[in-house]
Structure formats: structure tokens, C-alpha cells
Amino acid sequence: xxxxxxxxxxxxxxxxxAALAAAEAGAAVAIMSKVHPVRSxxxxxxxxxxxxxAIDDDWTEHAYDTVKGSDFLGDQDAIEIMCSEAPGEAMHxxxxxxxxxxxxxxxxxxxxxxxxxxxxxxxxxxxxxxAILHVLYEQLMRFxxxxxxxxxxxxTSLILDEKGHCAGAVARDIRSGAMEIFDAKSVILGSGGxxxxxxxxxxxxxxxxxxxxxxxxxGCPLMDMEMVQYHPTTLAENGFLITExxxxxxxxxxxxxxxxFMEDYAPNKMELASRDVVSxxxxxxxxxxxxxxxxxxxxxxxxxxxxxxxxxxxxxxxVNIGRDFAGTDITREPIMIRPGQHYIMGGVKTDSNGxxxxxxxxxxxxxxxxxxxxxxxxxxxxLLDTLIFGRRSGxxxxxxxxxxxxxxxxxxxxxxxxxxxxxxVGREHSGRRISEIKDELGTMMNEYVAVYRDEDxxxxxxxIVHRLKDEATSAYIDDHGSVFNQDVLGAIELGxxxxxxxxxxxxxxxxxxxxxxxxxxxxxxxxxDEWLKHINVTRGPDGEPQISYxxxxxxxxxxxxxxx
Amino acid sequence: xxxFTLRLRRYDPESGDAPYWEEHTIELEPHRxxxxxxxxxxxxFDGSIGIRxxxxxxxxxxxxxxxxxxxxxxxxxxxxxxxxxxxxxxxEVEPMGNMPVIxxxxxxxxxxxWKKIRRVTPWLIAKQPVPEREYIxxxxxxxxxxxSMACIQCGACVSxxxxxxxxxxxxxxxxxxxxxxxxxxxxxxxHYERLKDLAEDPHGIYDCTHCFMCIDxxxxxxxxxxQIMRLRRRAIHDHGIVDRNxxxxxxxxxxxxxxxxxxxxxxxxxxxxxxxxxxxAKFKPAAGKVLLDSLPSIAKALLRxxxxxxxxxxPHKLAKQDLQAVKRIYETxxxxxxxxxxxxxxxxxxEDNQ
Numbered sequence: 001x002x003x004x005x006x007x008x009x010x011x012x013x014x015x016x017x018a019a020l021a022a023a024e025a026g027a028a029v030a031i032m033s034k035v036h037p038v039r040s041x042x043x044x045x046x047x048x049x050x051x052x053x054a055i056d057d058d059w060t061e062h063a064y065d066t067v068k069g070s071d072f073l074g075d076q077d078a079i080e081i082m083c084s085e086a087p088g089e090a091m092h093x094x095x096x097x098x099x100x101x102x103x104x105x106x107x108x109x110x111x112x113x114x115x116x117x118x119x120x121x122x123x124x125x126x127x128x129x130x131a132i133l134h135v136l137y138e139q140l141m142r143f144x145x146x147x148x149x150x151x152x153x154x155x156t157s158l159i160l161d162e163k164g165h166c167a168g169a170v171a172r173d174i175r176s177g178a179m180e181i182f183d184a185k186s187v188i189l190g191s192g193g194x195x196x197x198x199x200x201x202x203x204x205x206x207x208x209x210x211x212x213x214x215x216x217x218x219g220c221p222l223m224d225m226e227m228v229q230y231h232p233t234t235l236a237e238n239g240f241l242i243t244e245x246x247x248x249x250x251x252x253x254x255x256x257x258x259x260x261f262m263e264d265y266a267p268n269k270m271e272l273a274s275r276d277v278v279s280x281x282x283x284x285x286x287x288x289x290x291x292x293x294x295x296x297x298x299x300x301x302x303x304x305x306x307x308x309x310x311x312x313x314x315x316x317x318x319v320n321i322g323r324d325f326a327g328t329d330i331t332r333e334p335i336m337i338r339p340g341q342h343y344i345m346g347g348v349k350t351d352s353n354g355x356x357x358x359x360x361x362x363x364x365x366x367x368x369x370x371x372x373x374x375x376x377x378x379x380x381x382x383l384l385d386t387l388i389f390g391r392r393s394g395x396x397x398x399x400x401x402x403x404x405x406x407x408x409x410x411x412x413x414x415x416x417x418x419x420x421x422x423x424x425v426g427r428e429h430s431g432r433r434i435s436e437i438k439d440e441l442g443t444m445m446n447e448y449v450a451v452y453r454d455e456d457x458x459x460x461x462x463x464i465v466h467r468l469k470d471e472a473t474s475a476y477i478d479d480h481g482s483v484f485n486q487d488v489l490g491a492i493e494l495g496x497x498x499x500x501x502x503x504x505x506x507x508x509x510x511x512x513x514x515x516x517x518x519x520x521x522x523x524x525x526x527x528x529d530e531w532l533k534h535i536n537v538t539r540g541p542d543g544e545p546q547i548s549y550x551x552x553x554x555x556x557x558x559x560x561x562x563x564x
Numbered sequence: 565x566x567x568f569t570l571r572l573r574r575y576d577p578e579s580g581d582a583p584y585w586e587e588h589t590i591e592l593e594p595h596r597x598x599x600x601x602x603x604x605x606x607x608x609f610d611g612s613i614g615i616r617x618x619x620x621x622x623x624x625x626x627x628x629x630x631x632x633x634x635x636x637x638x639x640x641x642x643x644x645x646x647x648x649x650x651x652x653x654x655x656e657v658e659p660m661g662n663m664p665v666i667x668x669x670x671x672x673x674x675x676x677x678w679k680k681i682r683r684v685t686p687w688l689i690a691k692q693p694v695p696e697r698e699y700i701x702x703x704x705x706x707x708x709x710x711x712s713m714a715c716i717q718c719g720a721c722v723s724x725x726x727x728x729x730x731x732x733x734x735x736x737x738x739x740x741x742x743x744x745x746x747x748x749x750x751x752x753x754x755h756y757e758r759l760k761d762l763a764e765d766p767h768g769i770y771d772c773t774h775c776f777m778c779i780d781x782x783x784x785x786x787x788x789x790x791q792i793m794r795l796r797r798r799a800i801h802d803h804g805i806v807d808r809n810x811x812x813x814x815x816x817x818x819x820x821x822x823x824x825x826x827x828x829x830x831x832x833x834x835x836x837x838x839x840x841x842x843x844x845a846k847f848k849p850a851a852g853k854v855l856l857d858s859l860p861s862i863a864k865a866l867l868r869x870x871x872x873x874x875x876x877x878x879p880h881k882l883a884k885q886d887l888q889a890v891k892r893i894y895e896t897x898x899x900x901x902x903x904x905x906x907x908x909x910x911x912x913x914x915e916d917n918q
Contacts, residue, residue, distance in 0.1 A: 038717050039624045094698045097688030099706050099713050106700040131713050138687040204618040240621045313707055321621060324640060435607030479612035481578050484667045487611035
């Protein structure tokens, strides 16, 4: 059975960056992913990566913008680390081959992004995530002798040793169906968010919260789970993402009166206010009858004001998306959008080295909550988060591994997972289909746990998720084979999603204030006296979520009224 | 809502049975994608249908398949269009070609595609010394390589590469487009070495037969064949690489024959590719040898009337004004003083400029 100093689960930007950092520091590394690494959802990150590299910029300004964007829920020590290390990381990416766009002088060009006080976003057209992900994969191919790749392997659970430290994982080779135990001194989760709990969502079908739920199941706390970002510009029809880069390049948001309504909500930053602010503004316009489209549920994004040549050079991907998925030529007419689920600010609680409260377990990227995003993430800070904390996790895990022997994971654990899978495969054709439960979950979350929330809706959501959890235990599947049995993986993923949804709902019920992405109609004000704190959720002995709190770290920016 | 019928190619490697076709009827709006239709069939009728997919928006590159015989992403093909293209109205979906099938619509990309990608040393070999900040490079160069960076490694071009069908060792469109991404990158230190390597490899840049299939197949506008042609231009004109495959001589002969006759003169092409770019080439020993080696092919071509003895002695004749029109094309391109780069990110598509 495989044994490595560092086992990384998930091969998006956080996972790959962790792998490269660990390999460079001399660790024996394995990186495992349920899809080929370049299919990871980081590929969909469009707009860019923030770093204070301009002469007139300073990382402290980036940090302040991030703190303000987080509605003061972000931990400022971690934000300082992320923002101060950003320029170095951007240069590192440039040196290993990312084809960042240049200005006329041949230096990195920067574009404007939401919630930022300066142009600070380096980019590759509107395929920045793809470009970085592919370049990191180039590096993985380059270092194939130190990084072992397990492509299309599905982790089924994390293993604790007798000391309660994380000592590896059980995984299934999707191609053969074989189960295997992976011993590891440290495990780094880089397995992304749980956007699939929502329907529609900008997130890929693979974003099912695997790592969040796996950590939760072994007793690791989750933090800020109530903070779910709705992106202001997703296609009205199917929820696909239209990059914030469009507004960064100057596009306008228009209501049914043809008016740039953002002047009522954020007169200074207009369309480039923080995402929670813009999404709420759009939802208010829609709710008050100024939406567009047949059902009045849309808003117009007008990209025709951006010069055509610039659109073709810097926003080509959304030209394609508009043409192929909305039948709209964005260079000639406005496109109909609305707020849609996009990102999970919360996740597995970590410190600024990626360490979770469970020794030996790390997390980085969307799966983790450091917390640098607090109540609301700024656009182009997610790529930065994955890379900075992916690297730091890889480095820290490697250093830690040098001081210790390979832990003794209880190998009999594999039988539990084999039995779990056999049980799913062997279920009778009664009960509901996995796909029905998943659909109901997504629709329900998008109704009750969305931009605007209240006690009634959240309570209803809680009841539904309880029922769905119950139904999921008997939901049947059709595929009884071993080779590429995607059906059985779908059943396991559904369980992960239900755990994520439940922790999101209980946290949202608990936070009786409005902050960042959480807006409670029944508690419409931010309440720093009582709620300037993180909500932590741990799985109790009875399997029910238990809530505790941890303080927000404030270094230099005291909470203030947030206006854009 | 409308009804559509899918005919899916199914294959279960564990059953011992041969692949077979299976039909499902689904309901969706006509502008929804073939992937959504397959996912609906999977959700409602049969969860065992195997297809890789993730983003649904033509970004992740997972769902490459053949639809009515043509490679594309399932998420990138509208149902109404696919139904119209089909001969009997049923949308036929099968796995991509040139790669072994693992199950249903899932092919082994590692075995073919990724091996070929690794063949082209797919990472930047950075110029030294590495600067403290970014490399200062011309703005256009980074816009230029964006076209090959836009490749999502879906394998659609590999699926239908005709040259690869004949020569499975051909490095192929995706990997060569990837190679351009480094050759076109001014930060890379090994342009000559890369080009020399790809020119000298008998399965390299001159193995492409210029059939345009990959350009048609690519859902992202990467135009792999154009990138291969750009590798050739750079190898020949920027680095003067004369390769042992006679690729460079073949290109020169091709270009000058068309310039001279307005059309390709097949009978002259082979000797000139080996004996040098002149009418006397056929009398050179190198040309004689290859002509001799090619006798079986020549005999076949004569039998199938691809060439006639008369045409060998008397080349194609174009009407005078047509020949002049061809010559004007050459003059225009020569007169530009710079190479015509096939890159939509810089030049835009034709319709963009209208």
C-alpha cells in the first residue's frame, strides 16, 4: 500500500500548489483527485488574481480592502499574510510560465475588480484560473519523479490513528473500483467547495463538498459555513458564470428602466462594489419589480460599452458563453444575468499554515476557512487564497513530517468503506433516486438559504435537509459494476452535500444579524457587540451539529460602517 | 420543451459483451446541450451511463465525445442542432476516436493524449537569469500564446486526427499546439532545441497532413493545425532548420510549385521535395531513389487515375487571369514584409472585423 510524507486530496490550484511546495521542500508527495487535475474547478476561475504589485499600490491597501470586503469577519493576521505574500506568489507564477497579459511596457497588466481601491488584478484574458492550473500541471509533469499522481481516485474517508491524528485516507481507484489505504504523515485537503448543494450554481458537478464533509465526519470543526457567496453576474437561465472582469472592464448593470441602479446602493464604486452588495442590490431590484426578462427575474449586464477589440482580447470566454449558452452576442446586446450561488467562504477551520485542529490534517483553498474571506470574498482573492495557503500547507506539512515516523493507521478501516460501498450497491430498487434528492436539495437551498434569509425559511430548510438525509440512506443506484461506477460515487457525494447543507443551515439560523453574505430579513443590521465572532460547527456524538464560537482576529483595522 | 432521442454507444468492460447502441428519449428545451440530455437520461433512467463531465460550460474539457460522428464537447452542442445534423433525427453519441474505450463514452486519455503531451517537454524552460520581478516581454506575445493556452485538453482534435489514424505515433494536434505555447513564449530559452526536435521527429510537425479536421473539431478556437503551421514557419524561417524528414524541402517545393503553376503539380512535388526546388530535381540521385521507392504508390496513383502520364509530362494549366490572381496572392503576402500569423486573438476572426 502507498505511503507518503504528504498526501494531498484534490488537485486544483490549492492541491497542486501544495504538492509542488512539498516536493520542493523534499517530501515524498502523492496527489490524488477524483478527476484529472486539469478538470478541477479552479479551471473555471476567470477574472484574475489580486496582488499589490503596482508601484502606487501597497499590500496593506489590499489587506484593508479584503477586511472591508469580509465585513470585518476575516481574520486579519491571515489576511496580512495573504496580501503581503501575494506579489511574490504572482511573480513566482510568472516565472514558471503563466502567460499574464502585459501592458504596453511589457510589464504585468492589471485590471479593476470589485471591492478593490486600485487596479490590482493580474489576468490571462478571462481564463486566468485555467492558465494557472495548466501551468501548475506542467510543473507536476516536470517533477513526476517526486510527485506521484493518482488521477481519477476518489477518497472515501480520512483515517485517524490511535492518538487521534490524521494518518491517511481510504480511496477508490475509479477506473478499476479497487479500494486502497494511503498512509501519510500529513493529509492536505484541497478538494474545493460544495456549490452543488445549490441549484443553480456556477460550480461544477464535482463541487460536492467531499473534503468539508470528510473532515467534519472525523470531528474537525467547520467555520463560517453560513457565509455563501452569490455572484452578481450568472446567466439567468442556467447559472453559468459571467466573470466580474466584465464589470472590471467597464460593463454596466441595468434594471428594467434601463437605469444603472447601482448608483442607489453604492454611489462610489457602482458596479464594482463588493459582491454581496451588488447581489443584494440586484435581488432588491428584482423583488421590487424592476427586473427584466419574461418572468422579471433578471438584470441586464451591458458589455457593449466595452470596446469590441478589448472584449475579444480580454473577455473572449464570455463571448463564447454568451453565444453558446444564452444565444446572446455580448458585443452587440446586453445579456440577462442574476445573482447565483458561487462560492463558500466557510469550510474546514485552519490556521494560517493550513493546519486544522486535528493534528496531521491540513486544508487549503475553498475547502478551508482560514478565514481570509470572512463574510464575503473579494473577486480575484480566491485564486490567491488557494495558492498562498496551498503553498504554506505544503511547506508546513513537509517540515512537520521530517520530525516524525510514518504513523500507524488502522488498516482495518478499509473494510468499513468497502462495506459502505457494498451496502449502497446492494440497496433495493425502492425509495428515491439519488438525482431526485439532489435536485430537491439544490432547489430548496436556493430558495431558503440564499441572498435574503429569515428564521421561517431557514427552519423549513432544516426540516427538509433532515428528511433528505433520511431518504438518502435508502436511495438506490443502477450501476453495480466496478469500472467507472459513477453512480456509487454520486451516492457518496450526496451524503457529503447533505452534511455541508446541514452545517450551513444551522450556522445561518444561529447568526442573528446581517453581515457579508448573510442577510437576515428578521435581523437586518450588523451587530458587532454580539456577532463579531466566527461560528464553528462540530459533529456531535449523536451525529448532530454542535455550535461553538471563536473570536475574530483584529490586528489593525477596527470594524467600521461599510459603504461603497 | 421538446422531445429528443439519444442513441448512446454503450460498453461495459466487465460484461464480456461487445459494445451496443441504446436509445433514450428525453425532454429539454432545444437550445440545451447534449450533455444535459445525457445527464437527464442518467438521472431518470439509467445511472450506469458512463460519461466524464464537470463544468457543463465548455471550460473543463471532460465531456469530449463524438456526436453524429463529429467530435465535440457534449456540453457545447445544442440539441436542436445535433438533431438536425443527424440523418434520422436521433442524436448519436459515441466515444472519441483514436483512444481506447474504457466504458461507455469514457476513453483512455492517459494512454494516448497525455503521453503525447508529455512528449513535447510541456513546461517552460525559463531564460536565465530569472528576473526579480516579471520578465519584460512584448504585449502581443502574451496575447498570441493565449490562443494555445485556451486549449482545455479535451481531446476532440486527437479523436479525429487523420494523420494519427495512419500513424498512431504522430505527436498530434493537441500536443503540438501545446509546443507552440512555449515556442511562442519569449521567456522560453529553448526555441531552437524544441523546433529542431519536433522537425527531426518523423512523427513531428511534418507528419501533419494539413487536413483541417482538428480546426473543425476544436471547441475553443485553438486551431491546432494553425499552430503546427506556425511551428513550421518558425523552424524554417526563423531558425533555418532543414530536417531529415524533408519536411522543409517539401514545403518549399509545394509553395514554389503553386506559385509557378497556380495549382499543385503532383508529379513534380515528390522529386523536388527530395532533389531540391528546381525542374531538374528529378535527375538528382536523392530524387531518383525516392521515386524508385515510391513506384508502388505511383503505380497505384496511375491505376486510380489520380495522375495520368500526360499530366506528368504536361502540368496543369490555369487560365491566364486565374494564374495571375494566384500570383497576386503571393505578391500581397510577400509585400507585407511580415509573416501572416494565424491568430484570432491578434487578428480577430473575419466576422469580428466586419
